[in-house]
Amino acid sequence: xxxxxxxxxxxxxxxxxxxxxxxxxxxxxxxxxxxxxxxxxxxxxxxxxxxxxxxxxxxxxxxxxxxxxxxxxxxxxxxxxxxxxxxxxxxxxxxxxxxxxxxxxxxxxxxxxxxxxxxxxxxxxxxxxxxxxxxxxxxxxxxxxxxxxxxxxxxxxxxxxxxxxxxxxxxxxxxxxxxxxxxxxxxxxxxxxxxxxxxxxxxxxxxxxxxxxxxxxxxxxxxxxxxxxxxxxxxxxxxxxxxxxxxxxxxxxxxxxxxxx
Numbered sequence: 001x002x003x004x005x006x007x008x009x010x011x012x013x014x015x016x017x018x019x020x021x022x023x024x025x026x027x028x029x030x031x032x033x034x035x036x037x038x039x040x041x042x043x044x045x046x047x048x049x050x051x052x053x054x055x056x057x058x059x060x061x062x063x064x065x066x067x068x069x070x071x072x073x074x075x076x077x078x079x080x081x082x083x084x085x086x087x088x089x090x091x092x093x094x095x096x097x098x099x100x101x102x103x104x105x106x107x108x109x110x111x112x113x114x115x116x117x118x119x120x121x122x123x124x125x126x127x128x129x130x131x132x133x134x135x136x137x138x139x140x141x142x143x144x145x146x147x148x149x150x151x152x153x154x155x156x157x158x159x160x161x162x163x164x165x166x167x168x169x170x171x172x173x174x175x176x177x178x179x180x181x182x183x184x185x186x187x188x189x190x191x192x193x194x195x196x197x198x199x200x201x202x203x204x205x206x207x208x209x210x211x212x213x214x215x216x217x218x219x220x221x222x223x224x225x226x227x228x229x230x231x232x233x234x235x236x237x238x239x240x241x242x243x244x245x246x247x248x249x250x251x252x253x254x255x256x257x258x259x260x261x
Contacts (some may be wrong), residue, residue: 005254006032009083011075013066013129014093016044017051018203020148021092023229024236031237033088036064036079040093053142057098058083066093068126069132070124076132086136091126091147091174096167107165109118115166122170123177130181134190142189145181146239149174149196151255171196175251182218193239199256200227222257 010028015021016039029035030051037052039045042063049059060082064075079086095118130145137143152164153171175194182192201218218226235254238244 002033004237005088005236008032008037008087009034009079009085010088010090010240011036011079011086011129011133012090012092013038013064013125013176014148015039015048016041017047018044019092019234020197020200020202020229022048022051023088023202023233024090024092025059026052026055026057027237028088028090028240029059030055034058034060034083036060036062036075036083038064038075038093038120044082056184058116066129067120067163069128072125072128075129076136080136082104083123085140086133086143088144089129089133089146090236090240091129091145093121093125094148094170095121110166115169118166118170119173122167127177128179134185134188137190138188143191144240144244145180145185145190145192146236147174147192147194148214148236149178149194149251151196151198151253151258154251154253155258160175164186178251179249186248191239191244193244193247193249194251195232195239196251196253196255197232198227198253198258200229200232202229217258220258221255225256227256234240 005028010033012021012025015025015037025035025037025201037045037049037059045061049061052059062075062078065071126147150171152168155174176193178192185192214226232254235252
């Protein structure tokens, strides 16, 4: 298992400490991958990279703004220069303004600039990253792109009744992007799939959502327990591995049965 990704290179965006991106980066490194740990918060990207290296892995911290094409291109160039190529991309970086506000902000009070920025980070940023890595994957004969969507894009969530419009729209856009890219990239051996997690108990989420609210989410799911990073990581690793070589354009919902329930 330790050699599952040996000899391969991954870029993980939004990989700052305390979130799911860091968990993906650490799991890939544990499987033998060389990992570019990318985040707009450079110091936190460095902290994730240091943890990977302390565990015996190879990591390159990169400060990146995924809404800026030149910054994205520089991220990919640095990765290729250091590791020789790119085999996997995890499009994890995202924003969700006002999601944690109390009281909740309804969609008719959200500034258009804010709505647009969520789309720019979550959708256009994912597209820019895929656009930048694709030529390298094509030239290597294939690759894996995993886009992180959300279960919010798959069903109406009445537990969070306000200020989900911008985020939900963006994550639905990620699913549409995934399916479109899968069709175009497939002939070149590049698979493009998406994972749609539910609310996950990361360090970052725990700083903003009260324990009783997290427990309410857990009780609304078929499995009746909270999600932890390790519950999501396995699905992402599957989509990065050869086990999913004949899958593309798919969305895997990992939310303990929240949408189904």
